[in-house]
Amino acid sequence: MKNIKQIIALKTFPALHVVLWAEKLIESYRFDSNTLKTTVHSGLYGSDNLLEVISLFESKNDSFTIEKQLQIHGISVLKQH
Numbered sequence: 001m002k003n004i005k006q007i008i009a010l011k012t013f014p015a016l017h018v019v020l021w022a023e024k025l026i027e028s029y030r031f032d033s034n035t036l037k038t039t040v041h042s043g044l045y046g047s048d049n050l051l052e053v054i055s056l057f058e059s060k061n062d063s064f065t066i067e068k069q070l071q072i073h074g075i076s077v078l079k080q081h
Contacts, residue, residue, distance in 0.1 A: 001047075007043045009034035009035060009039070012074065016074050018076075039073070042054050042055075042056075046081075053075070054074070056073060058071075
């Protein structure tokens with residue numbers, strides 16, 4: 001059974017590292033926006049295994065009229081999934 005859980009930024013790093021930034025040190029993508037109260041990090045789990053992650057932070061784009069807007073900061077699906 002798969003389920004989505006809200007997680008802390010630190011839990012996203014292993015999946016983001018493997019898929020997006022394997023050539024960089026894990027410490028190199030600690031962004032200030034990761035720890036803002038308005039930033040949301042979610043993980044898709046299968047059993048107890050993390051399969052996918054997404055991080056969203058508030059960002060205003062004047063092209064849209066909706067008041068609260070979120071921008072994808074990082075998204076990762078582990079290769080085997």
